[in-house]
Amino acid sequence: QQQVKQSPQSLIVQKGGIPIINCAYENTAFDYFPWYQQFPGKGPALLIAIRPDVSEKKEGRFTISFNKSAKQFSLHIMDSQPGDSATYFCAASKGNFGNEKLTFGTGTRLTIIP
Amino acid sequence: GAGVSQSPRYKVAKRGQDVALRCDPISGHVSLFWYQQALGQGPEFLTYFQNEAQLDKSGLPSDRFFAERPEGSVSTLKIQRTQQEDSAVYLCASSRRAETQYFGPGTRLLVL
Numbered sequence: 053q054q055q056v057k058q059s060p061q062s063l064i065v066q067k068g069g070i071p072i073i074n075c076a077y078e079n080t081a082f083d084y085f086p087w088y089q090q091f092p093g094k095g096p097a098l099l100i101a102i103r104p105d106v107s108e109k110k111e112g113r114f115t116i117s118f119n120k121s122a123k124q125f126s127l128h129i130m131d132s133q134p135g136d137s138a139t140y141f142c143a144a145s146k147g148n149f150g151n152e153k154l155t156f157g158t159g160t161r162l163t164i165i166p
Numbered sequence: 167g168a169g170v171s172q173s174p175r176y177k178v179a180k181r182g183q184d185v186a187l188r189c190d191p192i193s194g195h196v197s198l199f200w201y202q203q204a205l206g207q208g209p210e211f212l213t214y215f216q217n218e219a220q221l222d223k224s225g226l227p228s229d230r231f232f233a234e235r236p237e238g239s240v241s242t243l244k245i246q247r248t249q250q251e252d253s254a255v256y257l258c259a260s261s262r263r264a265e266t267q268y269f270g271p272g273t274r275l276l277v278l
Contacts, residue, residue: 058208086266095170095257095269096209141208153199153222154267156208 055079056144058157065132066165073127073160075142080123082144086154087116087127090139099140100127132164170270172258178276179248187243187273191260198241199267200233201257209257215241216263248277 057076065071077085083104088096102109102116102125109116113130129136139159145152171190179185191198197216201209202225211225217238226233230249235241245252255274259267 088269093271095259095271097269098266101266143208153211153214153225154201154209156210159206159208 055155056142056157058142058160060160061158062161062163064163064165067132067134069132069164071129071132071136071162071164073140073142073162074124075126075157076122076124077144078123079144079146079155081146082155084145084152085116085118085125086143086145087114088141088143088156090141090159096141129162134164134166137162137164170258170260170268172256172270172273174273175271176274176276178278180278181248181250183248183277184244184246185248185275187245187256187275189241189243189258189260189270191239191241191258192268194262195260195268196238196263197261197267198235199259199261200241200243201259202227203255203257203272205254212243212256245275248275250277253277 059074086101087099089099090096100111100114102118104120115128118125139161141159142157143154145154173188199214200212203209213233214222215235230246232244253276255272257272259269261267
């Protein structure tokens with residue numbers, strides 16, 4: 053049972069564009085929703101995270117939009133750069149955030165072309 | 167310490183061999199997690215420690231998988247009688263209580 057569904061599987065965007073990656077979850081007990089960035093041969097690194105009591109969070113060029121009623125959240129990358137080319141994973145957990153196992157989406161391979 | 171470290175980075179094993187993968191968490195991090203990442207997939211939870219106590223091992227795929235953290239710091243994931251389907255990247259993550267999980271670079275295991 054895939055508890056966190058992620059789309060698209062891959063995405064190609066021109067430099068300066070705004071890639072959008074979407075995730076949907078099923079378990080209403082989830083209350084922490086991080087996004088991780090992973091480069092080849094490296095471990096995932098936290099980009100930004102949100103709790104369901106807010107609908108949007110911005111950190112630098114990265115924005116999470118959260119729709120609790122639809123059980124959906126998305127990542128927007130403003131002014132995308134070739135260095136943003138990586139695989140992005142959404143995730144979810146329940147309980148005390150960071151102290152509970154993460155359930156990951158299947159990933160989105162993002163390519164930013166110059 | 168700089169971050170979570172894992173060793174070895176790469177491991178090739180013949181089918182049926184036992185392997186041991188090591189994780190050195192960030193100093194002072196109470197929580198430690200192991201995940202398995204198949205090629206082209208997201209990480210999947212294997213097991214969780216709080217200090218030396220293994221509080222959740224629900225993700226371990228079979229009794230061939232065993233993890234320990236005897237002194238509440240370094241952890242070892244052991245796979246006995248490896249099978250080809252065990253080929254994956256094994257990721258370790260650590261966190262302070264109730265904070266972000268920080269991942270290591272992973273160990274890439276190839277079982278021939």
